[in-house]
Each structure stands twice: as structure tokens, then as C-alpha cells.
Amino acid sequence: MDEQPRLMHSHGVGMAGHPGLAQHMQDGTAGTDGDGRKQDIGDILQQIMTITDQSLDEAQARKHALNCHRMKPALFNVLCEIKEKTVLSIRGAQEEEPPDPQLMRLDNMLLAEGVAGPEKGGGSAAAAAAAAATGGVGADNSAEHSDYRAKLSQIRQIYHTELEKYEQACNEFTTHVMNLLREQSRTRPISPKEIERMVSIIHRKFSSIQMQLKQSTCEAVMILRSRFLDARRKRRNFNKQATEILNEYFYSHLSNPYPSEEAKEELAKKCGITVSQVTRINAVSNWFGNKRIRYKKNIGKFQEEANMYAARTAVNATNVSAHGSQANSPSTPNSAGSAGSFNMSNSGDLFMSVQSLNGDSYQGGQVGANIQSQVDTLRHVISQTGGYSDSLAASQMYSPQGINTNGGWQDAPTPSSVTSPTEGPGSVHSDTSN
DNA sequence: TCAAATGATTTATA
DNA sequence: TATAAATCATTTGA
Numbered sequence: 001m002d003e004q005p006r007l008m009h010s011h012g013v014g015m016a017g018h019p020g021l022a023q024h025m026q027d028g029t030a031g032t033d034g035d036g037r038k039q040d041i042g043d044i045l046q047q048i049m050t051i052t053d054q055s056l057d058e059a060q061a062r063k064h065a066l067n068c069h070r071m072k073p074a075l076f077n078v079l080c081e082i083k084e085k086t087v088l089s090i091r092g093a094q095e096e097e098p099p100d101p102q103l104m105r106l107d108n109m110l111l112a113e114g115v116a117g118p119e120k121g122g123g124s125a126a127a128a129a130a131a132a133a134t135g136g137v138g139a140d141n142s143a144e145h146s147d148y149r150a151k152l153s154q155i156r157q158i159y160h161t162e163l164e165k166y167e168q169a170c171n172e173f174t175t176h177v178m179n180l181l182r183e184q185s186r187t188r189p190i191s192p193k194e195i196e197r198m199v200s201i202i203h204r205k206f207s208s209i210q211m212q213l214k215q216s217t218c219e220a221v222m223i224l225r226s227r228f229l230d231a232r233r234k235r236r237n238f239n240k241q242a243t244e245i246l247n248e249y250f251y252s253h254l255s256n257p258y259p260s261e262e263a264k265e266e267l268a269k270k271c272g273i274t275v276s277q278v279t280r281i282n283a284v285s286n287w288f289g290n291k292r293i294r295y296k297k298n299i300g301k302f303q304e305e306a307n308m309y310a311a312r313t314a315v316n317a318t319n320v321s322a323h324g325s326q327a328n329s330p331s332t333p334n335s336a337g338s339a340g341s342f343n344m345s346n347s348g349d350l351f352m353s354v355q356s357l358n359g360d361s362y363q364g365g366q367v368g369a370n371i372q373s374q375v376d377t378l379r380h381v382i383s384q385t386g387g388y389s390d391s392l393a394a395s396q397m398y399s400p401q402g403i404n405t406n407g408g409w410q411d412a413p414t415p416s417s418v419t420s421p422t423e424g425p426g427s428v429h430s431d432t433s434n
Numbered sequence: 435t436c437a438a439a440t441g442a443t444t445t446a447t448a
Numbered sequence: 449t450a451t452a453a454a455t456c457a458t459t460t461g462a
Contacts, residue, residue, distance in 0.1 A: 235441050235458045243440095258451085285450085286442060292439090293453060 027348075039072040041078070044262050048187065067186055080189045103207070106214040113221045116158045151224050159217045166213065170206035174199050238287070241273035251309035256409060259284065259293055292409070 045068050066072065108115035181195050238246070247269060250257050259267060268280035275283070295302045388394065 237440065237459065283441080287440090289451070290441070291452095292451085296452095 037071065037074065041075055044069060044071055044075050076189065083189050105213050106211065106218055109218050110214060114152065115159055115221060152221065155217060155220050155224065162213050166206060167430055170203065174202050177202060238271060238361065245270050245304065247309055248313065250288065250291050250408065251306050252313055254306065257288060259288060292386055
């Protein structure tokens with residue numbers, strides 16, 4: 001407890017630069033009688049009280065006079081005593097504060113968004129993540145990305161400029177206050193701890209201002225990001241080729257249009273869906289989900305489409321047949337000329353679809369003679385392979401569209417592969433095996 | 435401008 | 449957890 005007065009006195013170093021005062025403290029001539037002393041102290045206090053009302057030069061002169069006053073040490077001691085009595089209240093307010101969780105959140109967010117911390121591509125990762133999160137399809141997002149990056153880097157720049165300004169202002173103000181306190185410590189007892197405390201108060205004030213800056217920066221980033229996301233959220237239709245690929249798979253697996261994860265992945269690749277794996281699988285899942293439900297709801301409407309794809313696949317089957325055992329052919333061009341189309345010509349589903357062309361349940365329009373010929377060709381292909389008649393018979397157990405009377409597909413969703421390169425025409429892979 | 439098409443999201447269900 | 453079904457929100461084409 002007795003450390004405080006010692007500190008205060010020791011803080012008298014500030015007086016070292018004033019030999020006049022030191023002289024006064026040593027000569028012992030100060031205050032010979034009580035009344036005189038009181039008057040002197042009153043005089044000094046009066047001077048202190050009025051010092052702020054004076055002009056700078058006048059105040060300096062007065063300050064100097066005050067510092068040199070013979071009663072100065074006595075007054076200093078009195079102030080020390082008074083202060084010692086109030087020191088508890090000061091100590092109480094001196095405990096360390098834990099880091100503000102809100103500030104930490106803001107810092108983390110700014111760091112994550114690439115605004116704070118080292119610049120790493122101006123938050124392109126965040127932009128990419130944002131794009132991935134929304135499940136964009138295909139390319140042509142680079143323009144939006146660069147726009148996002150440019151705006152983010154603008155925010156970043158403003159943030160850093162402002163932050164620097166605040167820090168500079170904080171430092172300047174702290175230095176100023178410290179100088180002021182040191183200066184004042186000549187006339188009143190100010191411990192280094194108090195200066196420290198004052199500095200921390202200033203820092204706290206400035207950090208609250210910084211927090212406001214961080215908060216508005218975060219808001220700006222959020223607005224930018226939401227705008228970017230909104231832009232990405234705009235639905236984009238798959239291109240024609242992608243739709244054809246998906247439709248081809250769908251109609252050639254009509255009895256069980258539930259692609260496995262691998263199949264979805266491969267379909268996504270073939271469709272050119274270039275976002276993150278999870279997202280592109282979701283996109284394919286969405287497509288199949290929508291397709292299944294919409295097909296089921298209005299089979300008649302989709303019949304024509306089903307026929308078209310069936311016919312198309314039949315042509316492929318014919319081509320495969322014509323080229324001998326070329327099931328492993330890298331590309332099986334179809335009528336649409338889509339490279340890398342699926343070689344499903346031999347699936348039971350296809351046959352089923354084709355069957356529907358002749359079946360009584362056909363709800364669509366008339367089947368053209370060319371399609372009929374394809375059916376015949378396909379039958380020929382199948383008969384050539386041998387050993388398919390069983391599965392053929394099995395497939396005829398299905399209703400033409402593969403939907404059972406309960407309104408669901410006959411088969412439980414069993415994963416089926418996208419490509420079946422190793423399958424010969426007689427394969428009973430996937431759907432027909434059901 | 436509007437209806438249809440369509441990808442995504444949400445909710446319920448097994 | 450995957451899927452069905454309903455719904456939303458956007459795109460497309462007449």
C-alpha cells in the first residue's frame with residue numbers, strides 16, 4: 001500500500017528538469033508559519049483553478065511560476081495524500097478485460113472474407129465458395145468473380161486506409177495525453193500506472209471506433225456478397241447438350257431412373273457442371289428428382305420425348321451392331337451429335353421404351369415408320385446377341401413407363417452406373433435385372 | 435407480357 | 449438420408 005506515495009514521489013523525475021523547484025525543495029525556507037502556509041496553498045490552488053482560463057503564453061508563465069513556487073512541494077504532498085485515499089477506486093477499475101467476443105467475431109469474419117489479414121487473391125476463395133454454395137452451372141462466372149474481387153479489394157483498401165488513420169490518430173492522441181499527463185505530473189501526483197490506465201482507456205475508446213469501422217466493413221462485405229450470391233442464385237438452365245445427356249440416361253433407365261452417386265458424378269462431368277462435387281451431384285439429383293416427378297405427373301406429355309430418346313438410342317444400338325463388337329467405342333454419336341453420349345443402347349429400359357412405341361398403352365403421337373424400323377433393328381440386335389430373351393420377357397412385365405400402379409417406379413432406387421462400356425448387348429445390367 | 439418450362443428449395447415421409 | 453411432392457423463382461419463347 002505504501003508503494004503509491006513512493007511511486008508518486010519517484011515520479012518527481014519530471015521535476016528534475018526544473019532546478020528551481022529542486023532548489024525550493026531543498027532550501028527549507030518554505031512556510032515558516034501556519035497561516036502563511038495556508039494562504040500560500042490557497043494561492044497556488046487559485047492559480048491552478050485559473051490556469052485553464054489563461055492564454056497559452058500566460059499559462060506557461062504561470063505554470064513555470066507555480067512550479068518554482070516555494071510551496072509547491074508541500075502542495076504536492078497534500079495532493080499525494082488526497083490521492084492515496086482515493087486510490088482504491090482507481091485500482092478497482094484496473095482489472096484486465098477479456099477480449100470482446102463481438103470484436104473477435106468481426107475480426108474472424110474480416111479475416112475469412114479476405115478483408116483483414118494478408119491479401120490472398122482478394123477474397124477469390126470466398127467468391128469461389130460463394131459460387132459453389134449456390135451451385136452455378138458451367139463456366140462464364142469469371143466476369144462476376146472479377147467484379148466481386150474488385151469490389152472486395154476496394155472495401156479492403158478503404159478498410160485498411162481507415163484503420164491506419166485510426167491507428168495513427170490513436171497513437172498521436174495517446175502521445176499527446178501522455179505528454180500532457182507527464183507535464184501535469186509536475187504539479188499533481190500522477191503515477192505511471194495511471195498514465196498506463198489512461199492510455200488503455202484511450203485505446204479502448206479508439207478500439208470501439210475501430211469496431212464500428214469493422215462492423216460497417218462487415219456489413220459492406222455482406223451486402224456485396226449477398227448481391228453476388230443473388231446474382232449466382234439466378235437459375236441458369238442447363239445447356240441443350242446437358243439436358244440431352246440427362247434425358248438419355250433418364251429414358252434409358254426409365255424403369256429405375258435413380259442414378260448412383262458415381263453415376264450422378266459422371267453425368268455431371270459429362271454435362272459440364274463444373275462446380276464443387278457435392279453441388280454438381282445435387283444439381284443432377286435435382287434434375288432427376290424434377291424429371292421423375294414431372295414425368296410421372298404427365299406421362300403423356302413426355303411420351304414423345306421418351307420416344308425420341310428411345311429412337312435415338314436405338315440408332316446407336318444399330319450403329320454399335322453394324323460396327324461389330326464395338327461397345328467400347330469412345331464415342332457413340334447419336335442423332336444430336338452429342339459427343340460422349342451414353343452407350344446404353346442395350347439396356348432393358350431402352351427396350352422397354354421401345355416396346356412402348358408399339359404397345360397399346362402408347363399415349364403419344366404416331367410412331368414414324370423410321371422409328372418402327374429402328375425397333376425392328378433393335379430387335380434384330382437383341383436377337384443376334386442371344387441370351388437376352390429372358391430379360392426381355394422380364395422387362396415386359398413392366399408397364400411401359402416403368403411406373404407401377406402405386407404411382408411409383410417399379411424398382412426400389414438401386415444405383416446404376418452411367419456407362420456400361422463392358423456390357424454386351426445381352427447384358428442384363430441394372431434395370432432389366434430388376 | 436404472359437404462360438410454360440425448369441432448376442432450386444422446402445417439407446414430409448419411409 | 450434419399451426421395452416424393454409441393455412450391456418458389458427465374459428463364460424462355462411465343
